[in-house]
Amino acid sequence: MDFSIKAPDKAPSLNAEKTGCLALGVFENQKLPQLTKALDRAGDIAAALRSGDISGKAGSTLLLRQPKGFAAERLLLVGLGKDDAIADKDFSQAASAIASAFATLGAKDAIVALPLSDVKGRELGWALRQCVAAVHDKSYRSDAMKSKKDAAAEGVRKIALAVTPDAATSARAALAQAQAIARGVTLARDLGNLPGNVCTPTYLAATARKLAKSHRLGVEVLDRKQIEALKMGSFLSVAKGSDEPPKFIVLKYQGGPAREAPTVLVGKGLTFDAGGISLKPGAGMDEMKFDMCGAAAVLGTMQAVAELKLPQNVIGIIPSCENLPSGRANKPGDVVTSMAGQTIEILNTDAEGRLLLCDALTYAERFKPAVAIDIATLTGACVTALGHHNSGLFTRHDDAHDALADELLAAGKASGDTAWRMPIEDAYQEQLKSNFADIANIGGPPAGSITAACFLERFTKKYTWAHLDIAGTAWKSGAAKGATGRPVPMLTEFLIRRSAKKPKRK
Numbered sequence: 001m002d003f004s005i006k007a008p009d010k011a012p013s014l015n016a017e018k019t020g021c022l023a024l025g026v027f028e029n030q031k032l033p034q035l036t037k038a039l040d041r042a043g044d045i046a047a048a049l050r051s052g053d054i055s056g057k058a059g060s061t062l063l064l065r066q067p068k069g070f071a072a073e074r075l076l077l078v079g080l081g082k083d084d085a086i087a088d089k090d091f092s093q094a095a096s097a098i099a100s101a102f103a104t105l106g107a108k109d110a111i112v113a114l115p116l117s118d119v120k121g122r123e124l125g126w127a128l129r130q131c132v133a134a135v136h137d138k139s140y141r142s143d144a145m146k147s148k149k150d151a152a153a154e155g156v157r158k159i160a161l162a163v164t165p166d167a168a169t170s171a172r173a174a175l176a177q178a179q180a181i182a183r184g185v186t187l188a189r190d191l192g193n194l195p196g197n198v199c200t201p202t203y204l205a206a207t208a209r210k211l212a213k214s215h216r217l218g219v220e221v222l223d224r225k226q227i228e229a230l231k232m233g234s235f236l237s238v239a240k241g242s243d244e245p246p247k248f249i250v251l252k253y254q255g256g257p258a259r260e261a262p263t264v265l266v267g268k269g270l271t272f273d274a275g276g277i278s279l280k281p282g283a284g285m286d287e288m289k290f291d292m293c294g295a296a297a298v299l300g301t302m303q304a305v306a307e308l309k310l311p312q313n314v315i316g317i318i319p320s321c322e323n324l325p326s327g328r329a330n331k332p333g334d335v336v337t338s339m340a341g342q343t344i345e346i347l348n349t350d351a352e353g354r355l356l357l358c359d360a361l362t363y364a365e366r367f368k369p370a371v372a373i374d375i376a377t378l379t380g381a382c383v384t385a386l387g388h389h390n391s392g393l394f395t396r397h398d399d400a401h402d403a404l405a406d407e408l409l410a411a412g413k414a415s416g417d418t419a420w421r422m423p424i425e426d427a428y429q430e431q432l433k434s435n436f437a438d439i440a441n442i443g444g445p446p447a448g449s450i451t452a453a454c455f456l457e458r459f460t461k462k463y464t465w466a467h468l469d470i471a472g473t474a475w476k477s478g479a480a481k482g483a484t485g486r487p488v489p490m491l492t493e494f495l496i497r498r499s500a501k502k503p504k505r506k
Contacts, residue, residue, distance in 0.1 A: 001135055005175055006111060006160040007168035014162065015039055015070055020107020021156065022072040023098050025114045027083035028056035033115045042068035045077060055079060058090035059097040063105075072111070076101055085120035092130050092416070099134035102156035109158040116163060116171075124167055125174030126414060131161060132178035133416075133489075136186060142193045142482050180307040181415075181492045185485030188293070188300035192475060192483025196272030196289040201247040201320035204269055204295055208249045208318070211299060215306035218252030232319075232359040234338040238352045239321035241276055241329030246321035248360075249295075251302050253314045255499075261370035262313035263495065266360045267298030268353045268376035269320030276323050276349030277331055284477070291353070293474035293483055294375040295320060300488040301495070308492075310499040315367050319356040323349070335437045339363065340459055345437035353378045354441060354452055358459045371404055371464045374456065375487060376471075381448030383472035390420040391487055392469035394453035397424065400464045408466060408494055415489035419468065428454045 008014060014022065024036045030049040032040065040046055044067055048054055054062035060079035067075040078097050081090035094114065102110060116127040143150045163171045191199055191207065205221045212219035227236055227248050239246035249269070256262075270291035274280060280288065295318040302316045330336070330349045337343050339362040344355065353376050364372050382392040393408055395401040405421050412418040431443030431451050439458065443451030453467045473486045 001139060002158045003132060003175055003179060004158070004160045005168055005171045006162045007165045007171070008162065009165060012038055014111065014113055015041065017111055018071045019073070019109055019111050021074040021076050021102070021105055021110040022070060023076040023078060023110060023112045023114065025080045025094065026054060026056045026077050027080055029083070030056070031083045033080070033083070033118070035113060035115060039070075044068055045075070048077065057081060059093035061097050061101055063101065074105070074107060078114075080114070086115065086118050088119055088122050088126075091119045091122075091127060092134070095130040095134040096138070098131070099138040102135065102159070103138045105155045107156055109160075110156045111160045111162055113162040116161070117167065124163065124171060125177070128161060128171060128174045129178040129181065130416070132175065132182050133185070135159065136182040140186065140189065142189070144190065144193070145195065145198070177308060177496060180304040181489050183307065184300035184304035184488045184492060187303055188296040188485040188488050189483040191296040191299065192290050192293045192485075194289070196322070199289070199292065200244050200271050201269065201322070202245065204271065204292065204318060204320050205247040205249055207299060208251055211303055212251060215303060217302065217306060218254070220250040222248035222250075230339060230363065231337070232339045232363075233336045234344055234355045235319050235321070235359040237330050237334070237336040237346070238276070238323050238355050241326045242322035242324045244271070244322050246319075249316075249318040249320060251299075251316035253302060253305055255305070255310050255314070256312040260313050262315045262367055263498070264315045264317060264364045264367055264369040264372040265298045265301060265491065266317045266357060266364060266372060266374040267294035267296070268292065268357055268374070268378065269295030269318045270353060270356070271320060271322055273323045273350070273352065274325060276329050276352060277325050278348045278350040279325055280350060287475065287477065287481070290475040290483060291377050292320065293377050293470060296483065297375050297470070297474075297486070297488050297491065300485060301491040304488065304492045305495055308496070310495055312495065312499050314495065315364075315369070317360050317364060319360040321356070323352045338459070342439060342458065343437040345434040345440045347440050348442045351442045351452070354455045357456055361456060361459045361465070365462050369463050371466070372460065373408070373466045373468060373491070375468045375491070377474050378469045379449040379452045379471055381452070382469040385422070385449055386420055386472055388472045388476070390418050391473045391490075392449055393419040393421045394424050394450070394467040394469070395421070395465065396457065401466070404464055404466050407497065408490065411494035411497060412487070412490040415493040417487050417489035419487070419490065422450060422453070424450065424453055424457055
């Protein structure tokens with residue numbers, strides 16, 4: 001998809017633009033935005049509203065062919081809801097409706113001329129991102145494994161987004177960010193949607209190498225012997241149940257000074273999770289191919305960061321393996337030793353993600369991170385608590401961690417990829433006590449997502465850290481089954497904001 005910014009000197013010049021389709025907004029109660037009103041010289045748009053052909057409700061659309069007073073072949077009218085102030089939800093619905101219409105339209109190019117700066121509580125860049133994300137989402141295909149591919153849409157391929165001349169520079173920067181984020185989301189979705197027999201740890205490692213080559217990243221992939229040498233006994237205990245070799249993947253982006261402390265992103269890379277000896281129920285087990293969506297998000301974010309040439313250092317760490325039942329697999333009651341030297345009693349082999357992450361978080365210490373964030377489809381308990389709207393955000397409660405939480409929450413709100421902060425308190429640590437090891441890997445049913453975060457917190461004492469539980473947001477079930485690409489938008493926005501005051505890399 002080819003996007004561009006159009007900044008006409010005068011709004012009425014859009015009447016003379018020769019394009020396959022011009023998309024304009026309308027409000028409820030037969031009202032028009034200022035731009036639409038200025039362009040409606042023949043009064044046909046106002047007449048369509050008065051006749052009830054379009055209600056103006058958010059997401060409603062009406063296509064007019066050969067409109068009077070316009071050089072465009074078509075006008076696409078889209079409802080923006082009430083006119084007092086455009087709600088962000090209404091604007092998102094409008095952007096989605098435009099994307100749906102463009103996907104099946106006979107036109108090859110189009111101009112979107114909505115009141116992008118009039119969304120309540122949002123900046124122009126947010127509106128641009130909504131438009132780009134909606135188009136990418138509507139054009140996404142998950143047919144990589146089909147012998148006959150889904151029919152490709154023959155719709156609009158070139159989209160210009162109209163802004164005022166004074167907003168053109170900032171709009172072009174926002175558009176570049178929007179496209180980089182959208183491509184990062186697509187990479188994360190593609191990886192998440194692949195089956196476990198294709199997207200193995202070896203496949204993830206190959207993807208990381210390919211990404212490193214195309215975007216000039218540093219890359220290191222550790223195999224079993226190297227992981228053993230690091231004494232990652234917790235990670236390896238999960239991997240030993242499978243014939244697929246484990247991989248420990250490290251990607252390095254250096255956009256800042258060599259000695260500048262990096263942001264470290266740690267993504268859970270369980271390419272299939274059957275639960276091990278604590279076998280999951282068969283119904284829905286196919287969705288456990290999505291248990292590597294944390295790793296996919298790290299790869300998608302690293303790609304976006306590299307494309308944008310952000311002026312900071314970012315490290316991506318991905319511990320990857322499968323969790324399967326076999327004669328070699330972990331057994332309930334086994335005790336393993338982590339890289340940090342802490343012993344762990346495995347009470348449930350299906351609580352394996354934290355066994356990978358604890359060693360990866362210990363490994364992260366060597367980079368002396370400014371902050372470290374782990375991303376994992378970690379607990380069903382988080383889905384119970386927050387559903388599928390918000391990712392769970394966990395950090396310690398002190399000034400540094402509160403500041404990190406605030407940054408992530410703000411980035412989530414700005415990107416529409418939201419999180420909700422959950423508590424971490426010493427009282428919950430009591431549930432992880434073991435009679436036979438330093439710590440148990442589960443704390444029982446109560447507060448399951450919190451005790452999982454408390455487990456990880458024990459391995460992050462040497463740096464500022466946050467945990468994102470994306471079990472409820474990384475993929476969808478049912479008819480819309482598939483990976484979402486979250487939280488690539490949040491993480492990339494977080495890093496963009498951190499880069500805002502730094503000079504750009506040449």
